[in-house]
Amino acid sequence: VPKPVAANDDVLEQFADTIGREHIITDASDMAPFLVEWRDRYQGAARAILKPGSTEEVAALLRTAHKHRTPIVPQGGNTGLVGGQIAFDGNEDFVLSLSRLNTIREVDPQGNTITAEAGVILQRIQDAAAEAGRFFPLSLGSEGSCQVGGNLASNAGGTAVLAYGSARDLALGLEVVTAKGQIWDGLRKLKKDNTGYDLKNLFIGSEGTLGVITAAVLKLFPAPRAKATALVGIESPEAALILFNQALEAAGPQLTAFEFLPRIGLDFVLTHVAGTRDPFADPHPWYVLMELTSGIEDTLENVMESILSGAFETGRIGDATIARSEAEAQSLWRIRLLLSEVQKHEGGSIKHDVSVPVAAMPAFLRAVTAEVERRLPKARVVPFGHLGDGNVHFNVSQPVGAPKEDFLDRWEEVNALVHGIVTEFGGSVSAEHGIGVMKRELMGEIKSDVELELMRSVKRALDPRGILNPGKVLPG
């Protein structure tokens, strides 16, 4: 229901009284950076950008918004991949930027915690941990600009999930402003606390639709002191899965990466990136990048060699190379990390961020590859990613020489096909990026009515007037 302009102006006045006119952006060009989605998938619009400077100011803004039923779109570093941070209604929506809540309130190396406000850039947290001789494992491509509040609101994944978990697993406590503008101080540093409902995990991953995270107590870890990195040539995803379980048995939580890619992925890298070379004399159908990490110096080479020699003896792996220096380790990692980028040199690529149960990955890959190749002859399937997490970036490159736009026009069709098979395998259509606006309508297809009703009940309970990030997460 549209509201009269007068009421809207009145709200803006009240917001200005709360945080100061100088912290409200209404000029179109100044608003632009907060409204443009970084991959140009969405063009946002908003009445204004609100930049409160404290948790109390966030609370006061939300009390006003709640009173006037004003839609509020919380935003961190604006690096989200599903449009969850984008406002769309230029007449109604206000973007609530957390950028000015950027204080690291405490680093506690003895207790292995860091307490940071929502607007702190992820890299600053990593750096502050390192300065204290500790390690904060959350690591993402956007870590130079994403904010930890957004990481928590979207339960970000990244490259350290196998051993350390997602953002959810790294948070001990939260401070949240509710939809009604109350401050919940849940900034606990406790490893064990069984006193009532798990509000913390309810707010984490709710993408700003249940409350506004304003600060968090995060876990720190001992800084790793030793590392062993190996690249393995291997026959099949089945063999890779067996190797994964062997590595997990031998190394347990010291197994910090188990990534995989197909030969075509390595070919893309070798073709498009100068200075790269095939680590092996012969080609292999698949490659596994495996990393062990430890707090002391001298034990990992033995473990890695024991894992690999066991796999050699049973004929499960074709070839393997262990990095003998940090430089060698980096050149092995480079192959994996360049993969996201090199695909663009091969034309259009239709992408999926999906997960299946770890043990189902080989069968899933066989089924989905067969179906995509049947539907799109000559398209090139490039599945790669975090085998140990059951998370694959199932990307499909266009046929060589075909028109890029024709291929990309089939994005929705291929998505539907892939997501259908993911669902058959008990998987997730959003392993780490969230729902936002991009996958919102998918929720109606993948979730049961019971689950949607439970989620809607929770939404109504915590945000009865529906002012927090409307139109996100739950289908219309």
Add this chain to the structure above:
Amino acid sequence: VPKPVAANDDVLEQFADTIGREHIITDASDMAPFLVEWRDRYQGAARAILKPGSTEEVAALLRTAHKHRTPIVPQGGNTGLVGGQIAFDGNEDFVLSLSRLNTIREVDPQGNTITAEAGVILQRIQDAAAEAGRFFPLSLGSEGSCQVGGNLASNAGGTAVLAYGSARDLALGLEVVTAKGQIWDGLRKLKKDNTGYDLKNLFIGSEGTLGVITAAVLKLFPAPRAKATALVGIESPEAALILFNQALEAAGPQLTAFEFLPRIGLDFVLTHVAGTRDPFADPHPWYVLMELTSGIEDTLENVMESILSGAFETGRIGDATIARSEAEAQSLWRIRLLLSEVQKHEGGSIKHDVSVPVAAMPAFLRAVTAEVERRLPKARVVPFGHLGDGNVHFNVSQPVGAPKEDFLDRWEEVNALVHGIVTEFGGSVSAEHGIGVMKRELMGEIKSDVELELMRSVKRALDPRGILNPGKVLPG
């Protein structure tokens, strides 16, 4: 509001139609085992005990209960420590026993999961994991009779939390019957799934007040193949905390136990248990029991020796012994594990299950010990437990020779004193046992109005008629 007996009988008839008269217990002596709390702290009462045989039957029962606003008290193995599983109203309450949902639906060693119904005894899950060459780490004193549904409903802790987390951390997916009698199939095996609100963690730890957990997908781990166990004599909790951080840096997640006890605890064991002996020539004020675990054979002794020699050199520990055999390891563990039991030979003991931030443990112990000794001269403070989790069993033994009852009469007073200091240190008054009925009124003291309001909103949203485990968790 009491309901007429006729309506009540009518409900019973409908329950009988659903699950069969033979699965409803109404005879007083047959009901007794479901109503008696095992430590005799509570005497329950109920209209009947309902023993459904399937998730569908649980759902049908709850649809009837919802319709008639009939109170339902879910119960697993009846081993809870806070009365959460006890029904109290003999005219109104029905106990919903999950015991007949006792099927292990699947063991998946490749995917490292086990799917079990709520009524499966914890030990059966441990055994099934071991048979498949895997390890299920949840381990409690009551594991021979507690049920996994209750473990999840209460987010049980136990002896493996340091490395593996609580019950919450071990669940990948849940099947839950809602208060309205709908079945939520959330039995996912996914390590990564960012599709909407975290319902799983909302139900876990809610002590049967938000829904009835009927099955779960649980994580399995590689079976440990090597272990190193050491007992350390140490000057103070401060020194123990430094040792803990050094051990964590060196061993990371291979550090699977870091328990502590005071000299008086060792004295209790040496006095009351035949065949025990002091592991060291000289007494030490405190002792730390430290355990490392690994998936391969030959690396742990080095790590343990490196941790201990580093601590010796800096003078931080007084003495240490590394177990050279499994028998030696067990005799060291025995000292720690006997501690709960031997206290009873020293008369009355007032107990607390509390946690504080790990780094605050030394200061907390100093503060709370001083205050208890001031208030109760000659009482003997025996704090022991999971230092690595920040979880201490802060128990107070009566003065030697004083009347036991006089001492135990001060239970509430001492609880209030200890919980007050716990709260000052940002701690939890229930680290692992939950709230139930025992600590329900404490919730009003330790939680902010905002937090209680959030919890009450969630309760109203998911159980609008308040039929699930009424009178538990949330204060009246």
